[in-house]
Amino acid sequence: MSTPKGFPDILNLTELELVALDSGVNVADGHARHEPTASQQKIIGRLPELFGQAAETPVAVVDREAQQAFLSSVGQRTAITASEVLSCYSSSVAMEIFSTALRTAGVKRVALIHPTFDNISDILRRSGMSLIPVSEEYLLQEHADLPDGAEVLFITTPNNPTGWILPREVLARWARICAVRGVILALDTSFRGFDERSQYDHVAVLAEAGCRYVIIEDSGKLWPVLDLKLGFLVFAPGDPLPLRKVYTEILLGVSPLILLLVRNLAEDAGEGGFAELHRLVAANRSLVRALLAGAGLHCPDPGSRISVERIALPPGISGTRMCRALAAQGVHVLPGRQFYWADPQAGERFVRVALSRQADGLTAAAEAIAGYLGPRALGPRALGH
Ligand code: EGV
Secondary structure, three states: OOOOOOOOOOOOHHHHHHHHOOEEOOOOOOOOOOOOOHHHHHHHHHHHHHHHHHHOOOHHHHHHHHHHHHHHHHHOOOHHHEEEEEEOHHHHHHHHHHHHHHHHHHEEEEEEEOOOOHHHHHHHHHHOOOEEEEEEOOOOOHOOOOOOOOEEEEEOOOOOOOOOOOOOOHHHHHHHHHHHHHOOEEEEEHHHHHHHHOOOOHHHHHHHHHEEEEEEEEEEOOOOOOOOOEEEEOOOOOOOHHHHHHHHHHOOOEEEHHHHHHHHHHHHHHHHHHHHHHHHHHHHHHHHHHHHHHOEEEEEOOOOOEEEEEEOOOOOOOOHHHHHHHHOEEOHHHHHHOOOOOOOOHHHEEEEEEEEOOOHHHHHHHHHHHHHHHHOOOOOHHHOO
């Protein structure tokens, strides 16, 4: 796709997130950058001890226990007993392995949720896939069918940036369709730790329908531990995709220290850590919404509980231009455009703010957005009409 007129140098979202690192107010990336809780701080304080424990224990045991702890903390019981699980350094590494396995198997057409974080479409396209957009609304339609020729249906749930969730009965419906057609149902569930409504037992539903599935799990958005994190590739034993083969071309395994850290954080999450995380995100969401509502702006995803928030801009305002202007003032938010991988123009009406932050950064970001929009953001009443 060529760069559209008026927007030279459209960077991908991660390039924009990189610019935001360590500069001014960073509410760009979705990584966890809030203060650790007291019990997380305790786990961090035990890192030298965990190092020793990791060195002494057989790695297969540490790996399995981390997978079990993580999967059970997000409700994925059947995955523990019925799926094969491969631990990766991040969900994007898992995604890259999945995409390469698809290419190796000769898969060419992927139906992909739209909008969603741009590295998913970028990774699939780099593997030579042609992509067919499917909207969240379409996925929920009772009589919706798979797009012609689709060999994979890929859904991010909860979706990034909208927080939209694939309900259990809708997953069951798509799983039955995929089973009949021999289509692989792929899920990216990186944000599910934030929302209990997405923590029903997905593999139980998929196995019941008998479809092929690949799930990408992620600890990376949840805990503020300097990007020490894991992604997990979850799939049915015996699936013909060469996932294990591609995995071993890239990794022997992940660090047992990170495995132990994730296990401890997952256990803490189950013992109240998630409740605390949900309270933090909810409080930050309320703060941002209140500040923006005061400026006449609204958030189009009222039901979202994930750690990012989409903001709708008034007519005539370009998110790309606004993000550039704010970045020049040292305030970094993400434009909506790149999330709309099949229809970039449709994303111009939005920006995204990360909520896994301290309140002062969020306040500064919301004020900068309101300031940029000026009296326009205040609506007709403020203009005296
Ligand atoms: C988000 C960063 C990668 C990604 C951020 C993200 N980009 N991995 N290329 O982790 O929502 O900000 O998913």
